[in-house]
Amino acid sequence: MPVMDLIKVNRNKCVKCGLCVADCPACILDMGENGPECNVDRGCMSCGHCVAICPTGAMDNKYTPREEMTPVPPSIISEQQAYDFLRSRRSVRLFKPQPPKQEDVLKLLDICRYAPTAGNSQSMYFTVISNPDTLAAIRRTTADWMAEEVEKETVNKRYFKAVLHTFHEKKVDIIGRNAPMLIFVSTRRLNVTGVSNSEQCLAYAELFAPAIGLGTTIAGFIQACGIAGYKPLLDLVGIPPKQKLVGCMMVGYPRVKYKLMPERQHLKCEFRE
């Protein structure tokens, strides 16, 4: 007998195709005599696959109600368009001085909610900073961390030394690219897949940004400093208690356009028996 009210199946509509059972990532659905059943009271990751895959509209799930779902639009993008769209994404490092409007930032981050996260955990928290003094302090603090890494002779020593030369001696902001805004991503300290989840979310933002007039670049040095848990940076950003920093992205309105899409290294792949 089913033990919980997680799913609701319209038995008149269900054709017992078994797709919902086979596709459930948590493997918590079973095929009973009268159609799909759920026999455990935990483990649903609210992914909505069972509802979305049902060919007859028979399945519903209390965590991902059918009525809140949106139909998948008919495919309007060709293979070539998809290829060109992905390939034309570029890191933008030359920004107009004004920070992006809040409404544009919200659009940018909203799409991140649809990126994949491990176990559909979705627990990304965004901190948006555009105060010029705070941005400058973040860049300086990241440089301080890099100097400490050089001092400690870590593997990054040579690379960081060169970066610090550019930053301090040449006075070029190789760390923050004078971006008018930084968006930090944090998540629960116990979330072991936090960095990977953040990467997925930021990839969505980077791909969506040009459609709303924004440019982005992953702020790798600042991000690395935060992921290393450098306290002065965490304090500056104001990472909430019980959270850890897992990502950082520069954002602004681009003041340049790219006319060409460069070639990359050749594909490295082998098929094994």
Ligand SMILES: Cc1cc2nc3c(=O)[nH]c(=O)nc-3n(C[C@H](O)[C@H](O)[C@H](O)COP(=O)(O)O)c2cc1C
């Ligand atoms: C993890 C990661 C860290 C990065 N860190 C920086 C950075 O600190 N500064 C920067 O200017 N670009 C940074 N980038 C952007 C890469 O340099 C860029 O993606 C690469 O050169 C390819 O260029 P494209 O993004 O324009 O195609 C980073 C990218 C990734 C994925």
Ligand code: SF4
């Ligand atoms: S929402 Fe996802 S995890 Fe939950 S029962 Fe449906 S398919 Fe399984």
Ligand code: SF4
């Ligand atoms: S996918 Fe829909 S029709 Fe198929 S078994 Fe599940 S509820 Fe029934």
